[in-house]
Amino acid sequence: MPEQxxxxxxxLHITERSLWDAARERGAYEMSTRGRTLQEEGFIHCSTREQLxxxxxxLYGSYDGPDELVVLVIDPARLASPLKYEAPEPGAEEFPHVYGPVPVDAVVDVEVWA
Structure with missing residues (x-):
């Protein structure tokens, strides 16, 4: 049952199960997007439910990896880092970006992506 x-x-952030499992051991999630870390990108790419x-x-349309994909459901109030809604280019749709690691306790639910 997800937390309130x-x-x-x-x-939301979609990722591979093994990356989430490793983050749970470290206490924070630090992947920005598929194949790129927070340190490489500068922020963690997220989305709204509608954008997911x-x-x-x-990102994963042709994914045929060994892991199942999961969706991290993140409560912005539990983030220690800034959250900004930004467009990849002027006039484009804005997406939520987290400018720092996502603490494990900010993830209030994990859904399997089917």
Whole structure:
């Protein structure tokens, strides 16, 4: 059963199960997007619930890896780092970006992506 989130809209991040399992051991999640770390990118790419299907198709549409994909459901109120909604280019759709590690306790649910 997921924890009760704050009144802020939840944000989502799709990843591979093994990356999430490793983050749980370290206490924080630090992958930005598929194949790129927070340190390489400068922030962690996230999405809203409505954006998730498009993001998943773009990043993992042809995914045939050994891990199952999971969606981290993140409560922004539990983040220690700034959260900004930004567009990849002027006039484009804005996506949530977390400018630092995501603490494991900020993840209020983990959903299997099918």
């Amino acid at each position: 989130p704050s009144n802020q809209p939840l944000i 299907p498009r993001v998943a198709a773009f």
